[in-house]
Amino acid sequence: MSENSEKRVLRLGIAGLGTVGVGVVQQLHENRDAIYARAGCAIEVAAVSARDPGRNRGVDLSGIRWFADARSLATASGIDIVVELIGGAEGVARELVEAALSHGRDVITANKALLATHGARLARCAHDNGAALLFEASVAGGIPAIKFVREGLAADRLLRVGGILNGTCNYILTTMRDTGRDFADVLAEAQALGYAEADPTTDVDGWDAAHKLAILAALAFGRPVAFDEMHVEGIRGVQACDQHFAREMGYRIKLLGMARQLEDGRIEAFMRPCLIAQQTALAHVEGVFNAVVTEGTFSGPMMIEGRGAGAGPTASAVIADVIDLARGKALPVWGVSPQSPATCAPRALLSGAYYLRVNVHDRPGVVAEIAAALRDAGVSMRGLSQHDAGRATDSTVPLALVTHETTEASMMQVMTAINGLASVIGTPLLLKIETV
Known part of the structure; x- marks a missing residue:
């Protein structure tokens, strides 16, 4: 990691000037004194990259270098931290972040898709090149x-x-x-x-x-x-x-x-x-x-x-990461040394109680058909509700039931059987009942 905390001025290169990028520039200007007190140094935007340099974004961008290609920020001089706010798991965003980390340059991103898809590779790249990768703004906006x-x-x-x-x-x-x-x-x-x-x-x-x-x-x-x-x-x-x-x-x-x-x-x-x-x-x-x-x-x-999105909360989370870097605080990407990805257990192994809603023709024998599908899958029904509150037509009625504890594999078997019934209209809805 670069020794940014020893510098009097910490210089950012921001890729992407949408609502969050503009919010970062605005907050750095309006809260300059408070941010300086918390960071221990001045923080300035030294360079930006966006599609239209002539567009009025409501903030003063005079004196800031513009880059037509965001990837240039990865190696440009006069930049201490790259802030990636482009978004997307592929393309320019990924190329910029990988290039910056490969050159040992610290990166801050709000890009949840990039981290979820390529997090293992990025963590290894950051570790191998002594760079920091921070992403507080990627989850739940301003909620820490x-x-x-x-x-x-x-x-x-x-x-x-x-x-x-x-x-x-x-x-x-x-x-x-x-x-x-x-x-x-x-x-x-x-x-x-x-x-x-x-x-x-x-x-x-x-x-x-x-x-x-x-x-x-x-x-x-x-x-x-x-x-x-x-x-x-x-x-x-x-x-x-x-x-x-x-x-x-x-x-x-x-x-x-x-x-x-x-x-x-x-x-x-x-x-x-x-x-x-x-x-x-x-x-x-x-x-x-x-x-x-x-x-x-x-x-x-x-x-x-808290509020999970919005330009203000998300920009504030980005700046919180900048302050952490300014104070020399950076952890491994996932809190520990890089690890290979963990395998997800198959959906069929999930278990719990379930809610099942079926739209059916309102005629005798329908409930018995659905009960038979549950019986054949070894699923025990805890309760059943049927009334006219959601009636779509005079001949169609929604029917809802809840089950006792069972497996998702069993419920998938139930869904297959019910979908094959002539009395069922449309696609049934299966919801897990989760204990939180």
Whole structure:
């Protein structure tokens, strides 16, 4: 790591001037005195790279060097730290970060996709070249989730980590529950309010949150997770009737990520909508808020909550990493020496209780057919609910049931059998009932 803490001025090269990049420049200017006091040195933006140098971004960029190619920041003179805010697991962002680390230059990034996908390689590159790689802003915006897991719980043995890690999905599910409206309607509202992107795929299909979970799991268990093996589901299949059934049964529906280390060294990890008991603290994390939960051998269960996104909180997290480097504080990427990725346990090995909702033709014998599918898979039903609250037509009705403890493999067998029934309309929804 470069001896930045001994320099009177620490010079940043920022790649990407979107809302977060501009927020970093703005906060460094407006909070200059407070940042100086905490960092022990002045911090200035020496160079930037962005697509359009002529665009008015609302901040003073005069006197700052511009680079048309962000990758040039990796070796440019007069730069102490590269700040990567481009985003994406591949392309320029990856090439810039790898090049900077290879040259022994410290890097700060908010790029969760890059870390989740290539974290093992980047950790090794940083270690081999004596560079630091910090990424507080990659998970939960301004919530200090990285420091919480990697530093605050460093002496503990963590048993599990996870939480509600996407504000867009949490807003949609909260609003669906409170208003009784369907997914598509609430998604359109979220887009109009700026909570969801024009293309919401990364958020509503679970990938944004899954990237964050992979990072938290790597920190909790000391090694990166094989991300392509993680089970990921989004919230598109949740209907208004599911919210009604969940409330009736004493649950709330949340897009939940959870990772646990198994005795054989594999990681049990998933990102999926789940039912959680409404009396738990996590069930009351609402709207655009995020929460990170942990459970340790000594610390027990813990939770931190806050706004998980936005230019202000995320830029603040980036600057917190800059201050750490200014004070000479940098840990190994995953808190320990580089390790090979941990294998994810197959989805079929998951176990627990489950919620199953099926839209069916309202005729005699339907419940018996579904019960037979459960029986054949060795699944015991704990309860059943059927009413007209979510009726789509005069002949179609939603039916919901919850099971006793069983395996995901058994529930996958049930889903296959039910999908083959002539009485079933559309795709059934299977949700895990998670204890948090």
